[in-house]
Amino acid sequence: MDYNFNNIEKKWQKYWEDNKTFKTPDDLTNPKKCYILDMFPYPSGAGLHVGHPEGYTATDIYSRYKRMKGFNVLHPMGWDAFGLPAEQYAIQTGTHPSITTKNNCDTFRRQIKELGLSYDWDREINTTDPKYFRWTQWIFIRLYNTWFDDTIQKGRPISELQVPDDIRKKGPAETVKYIDSRRLAYYDNAQVWWCPNCRIVCANEEVLNDGSHEKCGHRVEKKNLKQWMLRIPLYAERLLKGIDTVDWPEGIKDMQRNWIGRSTGAEVDFSVEGLAEKLTVFTTRPDTLFGATYMVIAPEHPMTGQITVKEHADAVNDYIKASSLKSDLDRTDLAKEKTGVFTGRYAINPVNNKRIPIWIADYVLTGYGTGAIMAVPAHDTRDFEFAKKFNLPVICIQDPDVQDSEQKARILEGNECWTEDGKYINSSDKSTGIDINGLNKEAGIQKIIKWLESRNLGTARINYKLRDWLFSRQRYWGEPFPVIHWEDGEISLLDDKELPLMLPDLEKYLPGDSGESPLSNADMWLTVTDAKGRKGRRETNTMPQWAGSCWYYLRFIDPKNDQLIFDHEKEKYWMPVDLYIGGAEHAVLHLLYSRFWHKVLFDLGIVSTDEPYMKLFNQGMILAFAYETETGMKIPADQVVEKEGKFYHGEGGPLLRQIVAKMSKSLKNVVNPDDVTSKYGADSLRLYEMFMGPLDVTKPWDDKGVKGVFNFLGRTCRFFGSLENIYEGPEDPEVLKGLHHLIKKAEGDIENLRFNTAISAMMIFLNLATKKGKVSHDTACQFAKVLAPFAPHLAEELWQILGNKNTLAYEPWPVYNEEYLKEDNFEYPVSFNGKMRFSILLPVSMSKEEITKAVLADDRAKKWLGGSAPSNIIVVPNRIVNIVVKN
C-alpha cells in the first residue's frame, strides 16, 4: 500500500473529531489518573512555529501511551490570549483586540488540529473569555483579602487578622492602614520603568540589561505611578522549601532558588553621631565588623537628608539627582567604576566604638536589605574597589588560608581583597568585651550574632532577593481589576456576584496622557455611584499577562463551571499536574508566580495540593542552520547555494560557513510547520521533532532529516499495510524477540521522555521485519500499537487494515515477555589490557571458570598472549572478558 499521508491523516482527524475520541470522561473512579499539560501558547499573528509542536508532540505521545496503559488522561489546550500585540494592532487599525485574538486562536487551533494532537477540545479555554477572567478577578479578590501569618507560615483570611490594640486606639484610618499593610495585594506608589514608546509601564523583568524595553527595544525611564503590588516575598520560604518536593530539572530548581535569593546574616544597628536615629544595615558577614571602615547608604535611602551635613549637601544632592537619572545601562556600564559621595557624617562601629564615615553610593541598592551597608573593603570586592578609589582605609581582619606568601602579605597589608575563610586577627576590643580572634568564619559569625543580640545591637536575619511583584499594567487588553477608588479615598473590591467586570468597548485604544491606561477614556464605564450617592472611579490598570497563566491548569479541570471556579471533587481527583512540558524561558517567572498563587489558594483551602506541577520538563530550543562568511557576516539562507556539501554565497560566490542559529526573519531560516506537513505529513513532522535528539537539548532543524523519518513511515506503511506480508500462525523466534525487545524499549523510553531512541528501536524492528519478509498478524497488530503514540494517523490506518474495528487509542499497550528476550549465547568481547581483540560466542550459562578456560583455549588468545602467562583475568558474565598481560 502506498503511503498516502494526506488521505490517511485527514480521515483519522475527522474520525477523532466526529467520535470525540479524546474527550476526557468525567469519571473520578479510575484510580489511575494522569494530568498532562503543555504550556499554553500566546496565539500570535504569525501562527505556529516549529518550536511549538516539539513540546506538544512529546506530551501527546505521553498522553496516548498513558491512555493505552489504562490511565484516565487529562490533556487540554487553551490560549494565553491577552497581550500587547493585539492592542497595538487595535491602535493602528481600530480593530477590536478580541477580533484579532479570535482570528489568531482560530489559526492556532487549525494548525494544532492538523498535527493530530489528542487534546480534549471540549475543555479549550481562553484567558480573554469573560467566563474565564471572571475567575482570575475572583482570585485577585482572594489575594487582596489574605494576609500571611509568619508564625505558622500560612496565608489566612484578612478577617482573622488581629489588629494590635495600640493601633486600634489610633482610630479607623490607622486600622485600615494596618490591615492594608498586611494584605497580599496592595495599592501604592511605586517607582516603575516606563517605556515612552509603548507608553506602558514595564516590569523589572521586561527591562533588558542595557536599559531597553524587551518588547520594543526603546530606552525606558523611571516614573512614579500608583500600582498594584503582590507581596510574593512573604512566601519566599515556602516557595523555596517546595522546590525540594517536586520532580523538576535541577537546573530549573537552581534558577528558582537563585531568584528567590535567600541569604542569612544579621541586621546591625549603627548609632550615628549627632542623630538619635540609628542606621541599620544588613550583612551576611557580621563577623567582619572589625574590618568595617566606612558605611554606604543607597541614594534613595530615606535618611540621606538627615545624615548629610550642610557643607556636603550640594554635592550629595547633585549625586542623588544624577543617579536617579541613570538607567540600568549606566549602572551596569559604570559597574567597573564605582561612584559615590561623602555625607560629612560619621557612624560608630558598635564592636570598637570607632568613628567611621558614611558615604552615599549607587552600588548599594535600595530594594535589597535595608538599603545601607557596612563596608568591609578587606573582605568584600565591591567595598575594596570603592575604598581604593576614594582612599578609605582597608583593615585586614582575617589571616587568609593561602599558601602563596606574597599574596598573603598583600592581603594582610590591605592591598588585596580576601573573601574566603581564615583565622581572625585584629578582632577584639577591651572596651566592648568582644573577641573572636583565632576563630574561623563559621564560628565567628555565630559568636558575633550572639554578642549583638545580647546587647540589643542587632539580630540574626534572613533576607531574600525576591521583590514585591508589580501586578498592574497601563493597558487595555488585560483583565480589569475588580476595584473601585472612592472619592473619599476608600478602596473597595467588587462582590463575587458582580463578576466578571467586563472591559468596555472603546473608540480608541491609545493610552491616557499621564501614563494611565486606555481605560481612563471609557467615561461611562469609569464612574460609579454607590447607594448613598458617593462617587467612585474604577481602577484603570489591568492585570499583567501572567495573571491568566498563573492558574489556567486549574480551570482545565472544570472549564465550563458557571457556579464555581472548579468543582472541588474534580480538583482533588486531577491535581497535581503530573507532567508539565514547556520552554525553559518560563523557568523562573511563570513557574514562580504560578506556584505563589497556588500556595495562597492552598492555604485558603481552595486547592488540595501545596505544589501545582509535580514533574516539569523543558524542551530544548529548535535552531536552524544559518550561513556566515569567513569574517562572520551573516548571509540570508535564500542567497546560499549548496554544492557537493559546501555552501557558497550565490552561484560561484565565496565559500560560506554553516552555523547553527536561532530562526529569524533576517536570516531567512524560519521553518514553517505547514510546509513540512504539506510535503511529508503530520506524522513525519511529529516523528522528526522527536527523532532529532533528546527532548531537552537545543538542536538544529534539518529538512533533510525529515526525509529519514518519512522514509521510515513509508516503509512501515508499505510493509504492514500489505496483507501479503502478514500471515496467521506462530511467529518466528527472532522476530518475536525483536518485537518484545521493541515493546520493552519503547515503554521505558516513553516513561523517561527519551523519544529519539524509541523511534530508533522501531526502525530497527522494521528493518528486521523487512528482512524476514513476513510477520504474523499478531506481530503486526502489536507493532501498530507501539507506533500509535508516535505516528497515530498511520497507526490507526494500519490497525484498520489489519481488520480491527475500533480506534486503537484505548487499546491496551502490549505487554512484553521476558521469556522471549532470553539469549542462549553471548558474544563475549575479549580484551587484552583493556583493548578489544576478538569476540567469542559462549553459552550464557557458562561459569567464570569455564569462560576463562574457553577463552584461553582459543587460538586468537594464544596469539595475543604471545607465550606469556596472563597476570589477571577479569570475567564479567554476559558482559566482557579482560585479560591482563604484563610485558
Add this chain to the structure above:
RNA sequence: GCCCGGAUGGUGGAAUGGUAGACACGCAGGACUUAAAAUCCUGUGACCAUAACGGUUGUGCGGGUUCAAGUCCCGCUCCGGGUACCA
C-alpha cells in the same frame, strides 16, 4: 564576574564504568527504468596495509583513579543559556 548546561564521524545523534559511533541523514557503488524520480540492495570514523586476513589510532585539551574511562575525579580551553554591584 557568578550560576547552569554542553563538546563523540561530513551532519543530527547512540552508548547501566565493560565491543565507541546504534538509528538516521549525506555520500559512493549496484539493481529496477529508455531516462529521471521513487523504491530496493551493498558499503561508509580516520590512517596504514592487503588477493584475503589484519593492524594503528580515535569521544575538546592536560593529568589522575581503575583490570577497564566518552562515562568517575582534578586542572584548563572553547561554545550555548541564565543573571547583573543582592552586602
